[in-house]
């Protein structure tokens with residue numbers, strides 16, 4: 373039978389994990405198709421544009437929760453492109469322009485609205501994605517499952533380190549009432565990662581506890597639409 377929105381709820385996942393996984397995978401494929409990765413393509417002629425710098429967001433852009441805007445110039449027709457880095461999810465959903473930051477923000481709001489426990493995952497070199505808590509079918513427990521909206525990737529934790537050859541040193545999950553060092557599950561060789569770090573695991577854990585204590589552990593809720 374065709375998938376419906378109710379198949380995408382955590383309650384449906386607890387009852388039928390395989391069908392739920394199929395639904396989430398379909399949602400990720402739809403999202404990647406509908407929300408193309410922003411690469412500085414010229415809106416006038418379709419040629420590739422070159423990055424010329426970042427400026428402070430305009431008053432109008434700040435009203436849609438952007439702090440800065442990128443300027444790009446087309447190599448063919450010389451027209452300028454402006455790419456504001458919006459944090460307003462409705463704006464991101466309308467514009468369909470973004471990279472991992474915008475699209476992780478948007479996908480997080482979609483899964484939170486569907487009722488999932490979710491958290492924001494930040495690789496401190498330059499990438500972001502999210503995780504949802506997938507209940508185990510008919511049993512206690514479950515697991516955090518990575519979702520990458522830019523790659524339509526479901527549960528592929530080694531996509532970055534083994535797949536792309538990325539050298540990741542710190543990967544932190546924010547949300548669900550905690551700040552968690554999740555680097556180990558995303559690196560193919562965690563011992564090598566630990567050797568690259570100037571800090572011990574205990575120091576990282578202590579720093580995250582300190583931030584959570586002083587700033588409050590993040591609890592992601594579906595945001596008011598603005």
Ligand SMILES: [Zn+2]
Nearest residue numbers: 414417446449
């Ligand atoms: Zn052009």
